[in-house]
Amino acid sequence: MNKKILNKIFIYFSLCFVSFVSLFPSLWILLTSLKSEKEIHSSNIHLIPQNPNFENYLNVFKELPDLITYIKNSTIITGIVVISTLIIASFAGYAFARMKFKCSSVLLGSILFVITIPAVVFLIPIYTMEANLGILNTYIGLIIPYIASSLPFAIFIMRGTYRGISNSIEEAAIIDGCSSFQLFYKIMVPLGIQGIITVAVLTFLSIWGEFILAFSLVEESRMRTLPVGIVLLKGEGGSWSYGLLSAAVIISIIPSVILFLILQRYFVRGIMQGAIKG
């Protein structure tokens, strides 16, 4: 009996330790953002702010007006990519799950194959292509490659979702005189809502934080997205205001963290699904 309690204590202790290590970097930035500049630069660093205040959050948009531009760009781009990916992947995933057509397995195989390719392989030709088309430094120049790179995984998840829906529902709908398209959007889409949420969450998180494409395909400051913009903010001043920088970092990760806290279930399941079948 004693051993059991000891065991429990050991488990709790280890979990607390691991949780602390894994949360520490974000926690530290959060606490730093509540400190004054003077406190941050003092030689004796206290983890807990001596005099917590929201000064940095009040000043960050005034002192760093570019931050608003970055947030706007990221929001527009991520929003359009998530919605388009959802719509396009729902259709394609449904077709791959439920319809018979020539070359379907070859097509699906080659779409899934793309997932393993490192981005730099297709980034180089995309860059020259976009330079020729004159769409570097535009929203569309980022949105289309983002959709293209999000689609394979999204199609994969949606296909899995629609395959899991029982055949008899589909048959009943056809007997009731549903057309193919009605069957899809009146019955299959509502039944596949879990897959849709999973795709939305995973796409949002990957696009909101995407760095390489955003860094390469956009050179003008006013078109930068948040992940790239924040790095630039850090680089510009060098030693300037860490308090403001940490407030900016916290602001930029808040959407991801909130989404994760609310929809963690879907997120975790998405990763497991991708892993188990991928």
Place this chain on the structure above:
Amino acid sequence: MKENKFNTAYIYIFPACSIIFFFMFYPIIKSLYLSFTNYVYTDVSVPKFILFKNYINLLFKDTAFLKAFKHTCLIFIISFPLITILSLIVAVLLNEKIKYLSIFRTAIFLPLVIPGSQSAIIWQWIYSNDLGILNNFLQKVHLGFLCHNWLGDPKTALFAIIAMSIWSGIALNSVLFLGGLIAIPEELYEAGDIDGTNWRQRLVYITVPLLKGPFILVSIYGFMGAIKIFTSIWIMTGGGPADTTEVLYTFTYKKAFMTFEMGYACASAYIMAIIILLLSWLNMRLLKTEKGEL
């Protein structure tokens, strides 16, 4: 009826396939073609077809590439076993029936959603020489002699990056292991209980053998993660100091977008892609044979 269904399928997949074709397949093939040329983006002359010369130069002559290759391997060799063992332990702990489990899971999975560039900024700051919390902590526990310019010193920079990659790797891999653990039927452990097994025996004889699938996945992710590591290095060190953190990805990226030797960069990118494909093919094969034996 059949004819009709056949047609609509193409309408359903058309948007997806056309976008993936023009912005994935075509660039991937174009990249393969470019890797056989001496294409330089800033050079107006027509690129010449030089067959395997880029590949031969990279693999046998370019010491910078070979060094980057070595660093990529080093990252994998050090971080992979640590990440695997630690995340297996974390996943086992997260599968225990205890109170506040969901809080622990949330805390441990959270690093997964912190974007790469933001966590690179945070870690760069942790390691920073004067304002970094790491040096400050060392001083407080009277280990001041260990204080270090972690990312600035060629001796420690790569290890500092490996430590960060372990931090972010544990979150992902414990999700994967936990997925496998949840799938193990409870009865096996109950049977073990009746036989009077202890914690360690259960781990060695029940848990680990049944986690072969997740193990193979974790290793695929491990290979890919090590080869695809870019954002954190680019932001934290840019490949420096003295090229000690230059890896395959940063090497390729610099060739493509700093010196604009795009043909050469494509060859280097393809070497990365081929390694990934070979290793994941190998892993799939292993997974298949395991399934066959079971």
